[in-house]
Amino acid sequence: MMSRLRARELRRIFENLDKNGDGQVSLEELNWLLEKIGVHHSADELEFSVGKPSLDFDEFLYFYNSISSEGTTGSSGLVSPKGNKGDGDQETDLAEAFKVFDLNDDGFISCEELQSVLSRLGLWDERSGRDCNSMIRAYDTNSDGRLDFEEFKSMMLITIS
Known part of the structure; x- marks a missing residue:
């Protein structure tokens, strides 16, 4: 599993994604980030998994934690990269x-x-x-x-x- 990011790093990522500065990251912005790190999902899959059109910072942290758990499907429904199973x-x-x-x-x-x-x-x-x-x-x-x-x-x- 990849090294987990610290809250400060996640805050910087969130702020960079939040282009209009409204304190929310849209699904489009979130999908852009996911694609940059090699996680590909359709907009519909992401919307279904997240359950809302945008995320505030706390929800973004929850989402990050759910997809970065060791090789499991997080509560977001998205499958994280494979863990240390072998x-x-x-x-x-x-x-x-x-x-x-x-x-x-x-x-x-x-x-x-x-x-x-x-x-x-x-x-x-x-x-x-x-x-x-x-x-x-x-x-x-x-x-x-x-x-x-x-x-x-x-x-x-x-x-x-």
């Missing part, structure tokens, strides 16, 4: 996550790709002082300045243990 499931989850970051599909995650994806999710802020090069260097075992799948997998397994 190494094959975890490997599949990590491969899917890797694809989200590998924007040019070259088999590597560059600093630019990492920063782009984190920015789209609202987890990158120029003022945060984060340096994507140092983030990559921490797990770049062959020192080529980018992460291959095995390096990414090591990073994620350390992050979620």
Whole structure:
């Protein structure tokens, strides 16, 4: 299972999704986010699962918690990515996550790709002082300045243990 996000990170994602600033995330905005992380549902499926046209922050947190539970169908009715039921499931989850970051599909995650994806999710802020090069260097075992799948997998397994 992927590393769970902290409330502060979820708040930033919520605020970035809430384009009109009304304190609600529409199903369209929510579906956009889900597609960016590789979870695909039709608008009708999402509306049926959520049961309302938009979510406030507390409902967004509840929704996040329901889809990020270990490999179960959350109370939202949406099936979360597979959990730790076996190494094959975890490997599949990590491969899917890797694809989200590998924007040019070259088999590597560059600093630019990492920063782009984190920015789209609202987890990158120029003022945060984060340096994507140092983030990559921490797990770049062959020192080529980018992460291959095995390096990414090591990073994620350390992050979620």
